[in-house]
Amino acid sequence: MDQIEIFKALSNKTRLQILTWLKEPEKHFPDHKISCDHNNLGVCVGHIQQKAGLTQSTISEYLSLLQRAGLVTATRMGQWTYYKRNEAAFEALSNLIASEI
Amino acid sequence: MDQIEIFKALSNKTRLQILTWLKEPEKHFPDHKISCDHNNLGVCVGHIQQKAGLTQSTISEYLSLLQRAGLVTATRMGQWTYYKRNEAAFEALSNLIASEI
DNA sequence: TTGGAATATCGGGAATTACCGATATATATT
DNA sequence: AATATATATCGGTAATTCCCGATATTCCAA
Numbered sequence: 001m002d003q004i005e006i007f008k009a010l011s012n013k014t015r016l017q018i019l020t021w022l023k024e025p026e027k028h029f030p031d032h033k034i035s036c037d038h039n040n041l042g043v044c045v046g047h048i049q050q051k052a053g054l055t056q057s058t059i060s061e062y063l064s065l066l067q068r069a070g071l072v073t074a075t076r077m078g079q080w081t082y083y084k085r086n087e088a089a090f091e092a093l094s095n096l097i098a099s100e101i
Numbered sequence: 102m103d104q105i106e107i108f109k110a111l112s113n114k115t116r117l118q119i120l121t122w123l124k125e126p127e128k129h130f131p132d133h134k135i136s137c138d139h140n141n142l143g144v145c146v147g148h149i150q151q152k153a154g155l156t157q158s159t160i161s162e163y164l165s166l167l168q169r170a171g172l173v174t175a176t177r178m179g180q181w182t183y184y185k186r187n188e189a190a191f192e193a194l195s196n197l198i199a200s201e202i
Numbered sequence: 203t204t205g206g207a208a209t210a211t212c213g214g215g216a217a218t219t220a221c222c223g224a225t226a227t228a229t230a231t232t
Numbered sequence: 233a234a235t236a237t238a239t240a241t242c243g244g245t246a247a248t249t250c251c252c253g254a255t256a257t258t259c260c261a262a
Binding site for chain 4: 109112113115155156158159162177179180181
């Protein structure tokens, strides 16, 4: 758990938005059931990219950055990569700020 | 409470160190009683700078950056400026991460 | 009121980050 | 095998951040 990597990952408006969108995927990605997300794997890159309005390469990089920071997990299924929040990481970060930092 | 400004402020090793030092000033600045810190005002810039090992200008900027983010408060007393943690901000941030982000 | 001490601000070079377009890779379909 | 789709990676420019030295400002002391 690299604190600085986490805080850097959170220091960007688009990435923060993505994380809050992933809190309620069914709300923010209403068409996810009929396309990417079969189970509870998360949301695929393309949907996130469309909603964010930045290029595919940028969003792909942002998502892998969030993954390296441990804030999301990625699952590859066929041609899609599904990203979902790692709630444990947020809980740990909250506790870290409340007690360590 | 500008989230991004806060996370940017926390995205630096030296600034994180300063914040943890300020959690226990008497431990990390053992000579603070006989010099700067008369009451509970915090720790003066010079002591923080010595411990951090960076230049005076850098530390001064880091401290005002932390202040702008709301993570510390500054009190000017004579020629010294004393910085101390704003614990309410950390609590608020912890809660924010636990519930909003 | 002049000099010194503590801090703040200014200007700048090197490194990092924010995005992009182009291209590569992997998978699915025909 | 050839093509199409989804994602990842690469190379690059503009903006931001890191940290410095030099200078300005504020306050105190002689």
